[in-house]
Amino acid sequence: MALENRLMPALTAVLLCLTSSLHAQSAEKDLPLVFSLGDEEPAYDEETMSHYASLPQACDNNTQEAYHKLSEMLSKMEEFARIKKINLDGIKAWMHFFWRKDGRLEHIGFYFKPGSRQIDEEVFADFLRDFTQHYRMAISTEQKFAHYTSCSFPAGRLHQRPSAANGG
Numbered sequence: 001m002a003l004e005n006r007l008m009p010a011l012t013a014v015l016l017c018l019t020s021s022l023h024a025q026s027a028e029k030d031l032p033l034v035f036s037l038g039d040e041e042p043a044y045d046e047e048t049m050s051h052y053a054s055l056p057q058a059c060d061n062n063t064q065e066a067y068h069k070l071s072e073m074l075s076k077m078e079e080f081a082r083i084k085k086i087n088l089d090g091i092k093a094w095m096h097f098f099w100r101k102d103g104r105l106e107h108i109g110f111y112f113k114p115g116s117r118q119i120d121e122e123v124f125a126d127f128l129r130d131f132t133q134h135y136r137m138a139i140s141t142e143q144k145f146a147h148y149t150s151c152s153f154p155a156g157r158l159h160q161r162p163s164a165a166n167g168g
């Protein structure tokens with residue numbers, strides 16, 4: 001009985017540590033790489049409350065640079081869609097991008113806006129999953145970062161950096 005009394009607190013502590021560790025690991029895995037905004041709410045809420053800086057913060061609070069980086073990514077997304085023979089024209093969506101410190105995409109949440117061209121949600125999600133494996137933003141930060149935005153395709157000229165030649 002005395003041995004049981006001494007082992008019980010130690011076993012309880014070990015179980016609590018394991019439970020906490022498993023919960024932390026499962027919370028990280030709960031949010032899929034690509035998901036529809038409105039689904040996965042508990043994991044999404046946890047992810048958005050975690051340690052993410054904003055895209056402008058990741059660009060040293062330079063909003064023009066942040067806009068350029070996002071625009072450049074959307075242009076790369078369109079190029080990738082053409083290669084994959086996916087037509088993004090007419091798609092309008094709210095999108096939440098989450099990046100790792102090294103500029104690789106960690107998660108993309110999306111929700112089609114009213115008036116968006118219809119596309120099968122799973123086809124779009126598969127395309128985004130594939131895109132995350134091929135794209136890396138040219139940025140390196142001390143902290144993960146995220147950005148919530150409205151996207152409309154084609155992005156086209158809206159996403160070109162102004163130059164001195166055209167008065168920008």
